[in-house]
Amino acid sequence: MNVNRTIKRRIGAGVAIVLLTSALASCSSSNSNSGGSSGGSGSASVDPATAGLTEAVFTEIANTYINPPPTTGPTPVKKKTVWWMGCGNSVPACKLLSDSGGEAAKLLGWDFHVADGNLNQNGGYAAAIRTALAAKPDALVIQGMDCGQITQPLQEAKSQGVPVLGVQSIDCSDETPGAPSLISVQYQYSNGAKTLNDYYNAFGRVAAKYLIAKEKGKAQVIANLGKGGFYEY
Secondary structure: OOOOHHHHHHHHHHHHHHHHHHHHHHHHOOOOOOEEOOOOOOOOOOOHHHHOOOHHHHHHHHOOOOOOOOOOOOOOOOOOEEEEEEOOOOOHHHHHHHHHHHHHHHHHOOEEEEEEOHHHOOOHHHHHHHHHHHOOOOEEEEEOOOHHHOHHHHHHHHHOOOOEEEEOOOOHHHHOOOOOOOOOEEEEOEOOEOOHHHHHHHHHHHHHHHHHHHHOOOOOOOOOOOOOOOOOO
């Protein structure tokens, strides 16, 4: 799907501001446990299968699983240090979000650092988290790292009292029934996707609508669902 890069960056920065603000709010209040978005319902009013593939159709599709960032939130605390665990700076989609996090931290006046998870090569995810923890940060943001891949370092973060925020990261309690929750705050991507699994499923439905519109209902698809297979077509 061809989304304007500026729009993507604005959404990324909005995600980052909400996540970072929620992280530091949780340091001062045990009741701060949500980084959700707010906005209109964004329900689609155009049927992409009949209207054809146009910018308006794509916008309608996108609005079904992404809402604008909220316009209000907790008051940012001052002079905090935040580390962002990027899934891999060699991947543009990973670097875009960590760069947006840096922009948000600058606006908030925080000390911001990125630890490159290097696509988890040679245990890169765990190494990134432990590098950050050694610096004694006020909060961590993990991006694209599921709890099952980094359970031990997340337990170390919890024992140090460092809140961990998840971006596109499945918590241990969501992966395995009865497992403890080790991600303090999960970002809510839209009003219609209350959990990350909901968001992944919505993304799959949006992709299907796009293909239906582009190929007029005659697409031949090879779907690589990856580990977990969250997408529904």
